[in-house]
Amino acid sequence: MPKLFIDNREVEVDKDATILDAAGKLGIEIPTMCFLKDYKPSTSCMICVVKVNGLDNLVPACGTVVKDGMRVESSSDQVRQARKAALELLLSDHVGDCLGPCQVICPARMNIPLMIRQIAAGKFREAIATVKKDIALPAVLGRICPKPCEKGCRRAVFDEAVSIGLLKRYVADLDLQSSNPYLPSCKPTQDKRVAIVGAGPAGLAASYYLQQAGFRCTVFDDHEKPGGMLRYAVPKEHLPIEVLNKEIALIEKLGMRFKGQTRIGTDLLMEDLRKDFDAVFVAVGQRRKASPSGLKPGEAESMGIEASPNGITVNGKTYQTNLTGVFAGGDAVHKRRLTVRAVADGKEAAVSINQYLSGSSVTGPVKEFNTRIGKLMDGEIEKFLACADKAERTSPSGKDGGFTDRQARKEAVRCLHCDCRKADTCKLRQYARDYGARPTRYKGERRLFTQQLQSPTNCHLGKDSSLPEVQTGGSGSIGAGDIIYEAGKCIDCGLCIQTAAAAGEELGLTFVGRGFDVRVAVPFDRSIAQALKHSADQCVNACPTGALAFRISL
């Protein structure tokens, strides 16, 4: 049995074993995309390359059989550089958005497409959980947000954006009206306390997420009641006070304590807060005509916090101020006056505060890796529409201008599902993040967006009787069997081709073309449904990216 060294560790393996097998035996993880166990190595993606001493070139670990005495480097600089380059090249030829453009543009980065699909599927409990993962006050924002998300909505290229704001409000209202509104689960309470200065949207959001993480929050505000400018500056006809009260009550239910009529700097000193609490989050807003309680010029400095005429100076990623353990966010930091930005600040600062209190290094929230298609080319919007209802934007007729149940679901099926169906499992995305690959490193003309549905007639997610009849076609009802192929996300690994061939598909899949134009396709321009009669699920599972995916991803 040959013995070899990987990263200077000796290992003995069978004579037919590959470097990848040997590394596995040592517990050394080598990334793979085009290789799966029990498949024939296609040695195409080159993400698994390693350096073998004595060889000029890097070799793919998945297909290189070991030799006695071999010395392998599995993560040297050269190796990591090559892997990063492979990823950047693949990304340069990738047509797809990991996250929907709406989500990317949303300051809170809420998973809007998922919420919409949950509404369409009637899964309202899941929908509110999705919303509240990123937005602590959705019923409030559903009424007053200027909805940047809708400016990003790709549907507008065809007709009008999906009514994201109203859909969010619909979910939030439904939840508030229910007998047991959604409460996130909280981690066991820890012996650490956070002082939050200011009970506006940023402060409330921070405490909502810090309570969930197990920290006890006390929110100080010079007003009598929490809500900040939402309560005292926004006109009632835009935001009924009971909606605000209800959403704040839900945060208080998690354990948040509110101390009104307490102004820091006069009633209580910053030094005291820093002494009595383990961390402080300053979210006092800015002094404006409508909100006289905000940060006055010079006020931050008097507390020892560095500031500029724009507001408190913080680290843009972590929300840390110059004082250890003191964080700041919301309008106190910038003059954006966007409530959704303030809510996002609260959420993100909570991540940093959590890191700080847990003793780990404070890096702030991880920015999710994303690739984007960007501006559409002629004819592409039609491809996107293949998966959506073509009806025009729904006008709300419900109470206070909200959606009725029927309208919400009708509107939801207008969503084009721009986000990737396998964003969470895509290996390309995972490794791109791990290796710090930049999707825009190499620029070139991009391919056209295409998508093929296994059963193009089964497109409607909703089951409202007023919607066009859902056709189930020959291949069965809507369900796990429906798959979608997006050639722009394919990395030409060939795993689906192998899978289909092994499953004895009559038609199957094949590579077509040569060079840069190689693509996976169905012979004779037939449909994916004809190609994959009984191995569709296996193919989706084998596909390392979002190229082959189940059409419905909830």
Place this chain on the structure above:
Amino acid sequence: MDELDLTFVDQAVEKIGTGPEKVLELLQAVQEHFRYLPNEALERVCELTQISPASIAGVSTFYSQFRHRPAGRHIIRVCIGTACHVKGGGQVYDAFKRQLGIGEEEDTDPQKLFTVEKVACLGCCMLAPVIQIQGQAIQIDSITYGHLSSEQVPVVLRDFLEQQKASALQADKPESLREIMDLGEIRICLCSSCVAGGSGKVYKALRKAVKETGVRAVVKSVGCSGMSYLVPLVEVVLADGTSFRYARIQPADARAIVLRHFKPKQIGRKIKNAVSTMLDKILTDKAWEPVTRYSIDVRDRPMAGFLDKQLHIATENYGDIDPIDLDEYVRNDGFEALQRCLSQMGPKEVITEIERSGLRGRGGAGYSTYLKWSAVSDSRSKKKYVICNGDEGDPGAFMDRMLMESYPYRIIEGITIAAYSVGADEGYLYIRAEYPLAIRRMSQAIDNAAQRGFLGDDIVKSGFSLRLKIIAGAGAFVCGEETALIASIEGRRGMPRLRPPYPVESGLWGKPTLINNVETYAVVPWIIRNGPEAFARLGTSSSKGTKVFALAGKVARGGLIEVPMGVSIHQIIEDIGGGIAGDLRLKAVQVGGPSGGCVPAELAHIPVDFEALNDVGAMMGSGGIVALDETDCMVDIARYFLDFTQNQSCGKCTFCRIGTRRMLDILERLCNGQGKKTDIEELEHLAQMVQKTSLCGLGKTAPNPVLSTIKYFRDEYEAHIEKRCPAGKCTALITYSITDDCIGCSLCAQRCPADAIEMKPYEKHEIDPEKCIRCGTCKSVCQSNAIKVQ
């Protein structure tokens, strides 16, 4: 649409077979019949054979030869090989499309008469730019036109259509040479590039002249002398052995040549001849000059220069013997080496001879030939294969074509000796589709050799057997890579795989397989006959023997040459090639095609040697040498090769598939004047990544043209970033203008295809830069050299 008649498909399957490996052959048959691949026909093939839909769809879209949409009646194939590229092949391509009114995305004119395609290399580099127009019977009435320019396009189209009408004339068969051996011979090469240069018409004219005059001489097709720059070249050899050569002959000269050297049989005829010659003189309305004007002598300086430095091993007997005449081959020591091996030497002894000769593979990388043979020989497998790699795809290289067309028996002999020494009883010659004549001659030679017992069962009663089969490639450069070539023979897409295992362990159908290049096999008989020491005495310490090169580009004398290793590039260009044509200077020499690099003129003293070439960033490759002069842009050359390799990449591994495309993107940006400051570094970075991490030789060597030009001509790259093309080649960066030398002849205005020049007789003309498409027509027609390119 009418339903397609698929009877042909049924017949083709009946004839060719139903195995999965028959896919290429069946596709070729279907395409030849329908002129493209209709889906219905492909589906029918799947119904009738073991070929799966996935296989047929995959294979038929991999090779450039196959079309999936109907073609026009005639296909115009515009060569964009290296030599044609530097001599304006791209502009000729544009001119054809313009002339025929073919849109950007289209390739066929609205009347469906002509389809215009680019072809990697027609292997007629000295006639550059070259195009080939296929008649209706694809391989028979195709006509090749050389030395073209944009403004000749309408003439070519007219000429072709006229020729088509008149093409009832069939090429007549050569007479048997045996009965007239004591006669004089009129020798002419009919290899594809000589025919492209007009030798076919001269051959017919000579035969007609011999027949009509009744002289005792025979017109004979011979192996190519390689002197492409003198084509059509005729050699007259009298019965006493004295010989006379005539260069650049026209069909009209045939009769005069015949009569100059041979006496007609009867007096009566003589008079008749005199009369008819006189009549000809009157009829052709041409001032008669004696035919000796074309006569050249080997002792003449230019020809002596071309031949002096050469040494003919692979091309032994060049210009003397009929390629297909087995008797003549045998009379000239043919098959002697094989007989000696079979009767006097054991397989191991043969390998020892090869070891002592120091022979290294001529396919490019220069791997030791005996090591390869030993590895296959040592394998205990009962079944082994030999393969001859004739998939010469490098643009600018045509050595293998010439060898296969001129010396088919020598190649067969070499393969058979190799097969004997490694213990293989079955072999394949994989020949690229663009070489129909090579395929025809090799097939005929295989048949003839088998009939005479030099192939097949029990060869020359030795008990050793070998069956040889020809596989025609279908247009994929990557199939020159051995694992891709094997995949192609097995009926798959020509995608290389990771090595090891090497083919010597696991090759065709998983069996040990010996793969060598055409030229490697071609020198084997000489080594056996003359002894390995004679071979090893030639060349340098690490590179022995001779190497055949295709010399083309801007040299005065180009063609096929064979030189001892160790000769300098300078000697090849200056002594053999006669230096750069015209009064321009040598700038660089591109050696080794897309895998090779550009050697700058300052380094031309380096010897032809595997290692020496690698050291300067070039590569022996398969042996194309293209001389470049001051008007050649090095960034454009790099772009040209990258365009080729990225198009020819099999598309498997990330670095080759996407990496070469991204390199091309940068080079195109540079050539279009959209380069960025960081582009050179980015290009170098990417080039190194592609070099180190690609799976096969194509990707590993694809960056060479880029890296070598950056290394030696970095200033040109920098100039392109500043939106300048010093050589005046990149159309986006140059302008055409007319100087005061203009005499107002208005030729440019008449010929300008874009109407960018207003006709102003007797006045200085002007070019509208907005309308100008920078095709160069004005420059080529201007009589007073008044067109300036900046």
